Amino acid sequence: MTSDIFDLETIARWRKVEWRECLLGGVGIYGTRWPGHQAVARFMFEAASFCGVLGEMKYAGYNVVGERRTRSIKPESFPRLLRSELKGAVNATGVLFVGEHPAPGIEGSFAYVGGEANGSRRVVRTLHGPKPAEGEPYYPLRADFIFPLTNDPADTASELFRMAAELLDAEYGYYFVRDELCFPGGYVGGFSAPLDYKALEDRDAAEIGGWADFVRGPLWTGPWPKLRDLYEVNLLSERHTARPVEGLGYLAEWIEARPGRGRLTDIGKGRLLWTLTDAELFNTRPLLNEAGLLVSCYERVYRNLQVKPSA
Numbered sequence: 001m002t003s004d005i006f007d008l009e010t011i012a013r014w015r016k017v018e019w020r021e022c023l024l025g026g027v028g029i030y031g032t033r034w035p036g037h038q039a040v041a042r043f044m045f046e047a048a049s050f051c052g053v054l055g056e057m058k059y060a061g062y063n064v065v066g067e068r069r070t071r072s073i074k075p076e077s078f079p080r081l082l083r084s085e086l087k088g089a090v091n092a093t094g095v096l097f098v099g100e101h102p103a104p105g106i107e108g109s110f111a112y113v114g115g116e117a118n119g120s121r122r123v124v125r126t127l128h129g130p131k132p133a134e135g136e137p138y139y140p141l142r143a144d145f146i147f148p149l150t151n152d153p154a155d156t157a158s159e160l161f162r163m164a165a166e167l168l169d170a171e172y173g174y175y176f177v178r179d180e181l182c183f184p185g186g187y188v189g190g191f192s193a194p195l196d197y198k199a200l201e202d203r204d205a206a207e208i209g210g211w212a213d214f215v216r217g218p219l220w221t222g223p224w225p226k227l228r229d230l231y232e233v234n235l236l237s238e239r240h241t242a243r244p245v246e247g248l249g250y251l252a253e254w255i256e257a258r259p260g261r262g263r264l265t266d267i268g269k270g271r272l273l274w275t276l277t278d279a280e281l282f283n284t285r286p287l288l289n290e291a292g293l294l295v296s297c298y299e300r301v302y303r304n305l306q307v308k309p310s311a
Helices: 008-015 038-051 075-082 153-168 184-189 199-216 251-257 278-290
Strands: 021-030 057-064 072-073 092-102 112-119 142-148 172-181 233-236 263-268 270-277
Touching: 021 057, 021 112, 021 184, 038 075, 038 092, 038 112, 038 153, 038 263, 057 075, 057 112, 072 075, 072 184, 072 270, 075 278, 142 153, 142 184, 142 251, 153 172, 153 233, 153 263, 153 270, 251 263
Parallel strands: none
Antiparallel strands: 021 142, 021 172, 057 072, 057 092, 092 112, 112 142, 172 233, 233 270, 263 270
């Protein structure tokens, strides 16, 4: 259930700090087109409401082309952003909506929740639909949302993916779990936690930075886009299922061909949710990695692995 690969108690001793586990859930979301700041703001607002953290939002803002810094707005003004009532945000290509969730026992006694979304100038080719005219820029979507773990965090992630598919036309996504010490908000954005246990820090930084570079370059190119890794909940689109993967065939057919490869749920618009148990992840990840479908496949902690994995 977790993307954390660290012995955090060892790191805490190394840093000479008292550590108490504080796990947070998160979703990474990607698409080939920036859907507009209104749609993104609506997603952030509805996600915060669904996750029960709307009243905890303390930081909000937006980015416009040509400016490096985020233009801050009051959290209570955020609904104006989704209604397109802020004149300065007409051409916004970034949205921020972040809060502080009470977390007694950890440093600061709160954990950051909420998310941000960005669109950057980069030309990408589509597998379906019209291709960009010569010189016409696309604005790919990269978004995240961090939330407190509930009794059914995978269900929470699944609902966020349904929202993202409907509101953002999202085409790929994954649900991850990281400890607050490991900076969950940076996992999608390309920033690793400032950990001091060198070997583990380097491995985490390599995975996070490598994926960030991949997103900026070849994510949507090639016969089929690669997955960052395989997670408990994954959002797939026709981009992942319309063409055969070398060595596997058509991905959706491969998943359904044998028990133990997870379940597919059609959520409309050509989007599928691929959900797996820890035992299924343990057995399936190496097969996808061998087929070249995963960008990374580092050692992972499987907390819910209650059955012996098959050989």
